[in-house]
Amino acid sequence: MSYMDGAVPSIPAKFKSEKSYHHHHHRFLRWHHFSLPKLLTLSFFAAAILFAFFLISPHSSSTVLRSSPTTERRSLRTSSSAAWGGPEWEKHVRSSARIRRRPFGISVLVTGAAGFVGTHASIALRRRGDGVVGLDNFNNYYDPSLKRARQALLSKSGVFLVEGDINDALLLSKLFDLVTFTHVLHLAAQAGVRYAMVNPGSYVRSNVAGLVSILEAARSATSQPAIVWASSSSVYGLNTQVPFSESHRTDRPASLYAASKKAGEEIAHVYNHIYGLSITGLRFFTVYGPWGRPDMAYFFFTRDILAGKPITIFEGSDGATIARDFTYIDDIVQGCLASLDTAQKSTGSGGTKQGPAQLRVFNLGNTSPVPVVELVAILERHLKMKAKRKVVKMPRNGDVQFTHANTSLAKKELGYHPTTNLQTGLKKFVKWYLTYYAPPSRSYLNKKGRGGSSTSS
Ligand SMILES: O=C(O)[C@H]1O[C@H](OP(=O)(O)OP(=O)(O)OC[C@H]2O[C@@H](n3ccc(=O)[nH]c3=O)[C@H](O)[C@@H]2O)[C@H](O)[C@@H](O)[C@@H]1O
Structure with a gap:
């Protein structure tokens, strides 16, 4: 499926995809009960319907070539599950971008x-007086509430947050028509290292096709914005040189996410x-903090310690410590x-390059890796509760043994200076x-119906 296809959400619903697998599997089994003549008759009708659909479909290739997203005028569009468009919506977008x-x-x-880093970064930008328009598809990889x-x-x-998908080219084109964005902070992604073994397709749709969709929209804009986007410390993969520096090898990823x-x-x-x-990639190192992601270990360890449930701590094959360069959100x-x-x-302008542009990549880490067992000990102290530990050998699930950032380049070029241990x-x-x-x-928030279960991990 092409990244131009507006109907495909960049990250399919986790539960939906599982359900649809079973559904299709079931139907497949039922097909075996048909006799050959019945199958042939059905195939003929199916082909006829497909042919008729092709003739009348507004998305048949010839039509797509003729009508560019910008020339299509509709007051209200439904993309993915969300509605966007209309004068009120446009007013909100323009005002938020001011x-x-x-x-x-x-x-x-x-x-x-509406993601973890996205929320914090948007608020920080807005506080400074910058114009900010958010975009999010509110997928249910983890608790959408x-x-x-x-x-x-x-x-x-x-x-203002636009509800829509980064793979919706029409929506992106509309946004770039409405606003001359100077920058795009591209943080939408399918995150999580281990989930890549469960739903590999969502990583391709979001992190590959979705990125291309954003870059296509940006390069076509009359005034091209500069792009800053979230890469990951996981690109270092099986690299053993420490601390990880931007000049080290990144050609041995350990997971599909990486x-x-x-x-x-x-x-x-x-x-x-x-x-x-102009593009800057930021290699984030295991970001944590308030309003964080429930699929991350520090988050679900907290939940499980409080619930008195056992937590699973991974250790290396030879009993080696697993450590992460945990980096605070601020x-x-x-x-x-x-x-x-x-x-x-x-x-460039409108898709044509006028000269060489900036291309950068930076590590954004804390620079002091902490063993996962120490993370658990700190949580126990803050929660005033003991964890029920279950130590297991690290499964072959895409994890790496340790991460450790060298941030000298970010310090030199960005004045980056992590301050929170x-x-x-x-x-x-x-x-x-x-x-x-x-x-x-005890909770004002829960009274408003926001609390309860937190997990999709
Ligand atoms: O920095 C990164 O590049 C990545 O950081 C995190 O990935 P990860 O470091 O694996 O973070 P967690 O899933 O929270 O795991 C933290 C540590 O806890 C360990 N762990 C995890 C789960 C578990 O049940 N037990 C356990 O010991 C992991 O092996 C890892 O060492 C994020 O989830 C990725 O989206 C991000 O891109």
């Missing part, structure tokens, strides 16, 4: 704005080379904003967690 900070303000399209709660935060800060991010870095090179797009936001501020302009950062996370998921009697 720069309040002069003379250096920027206008940013933030994809994945958490994303809705983040949306409420964004709305309180004056950030491979999809590495593919993104190569795709970025192409769009920079051909179209003169430090990551600082790195994102500094990347936007130092990004040079794209050189894991102890302090987790304290803030636990405080948020206990407020957000507190029992109904």
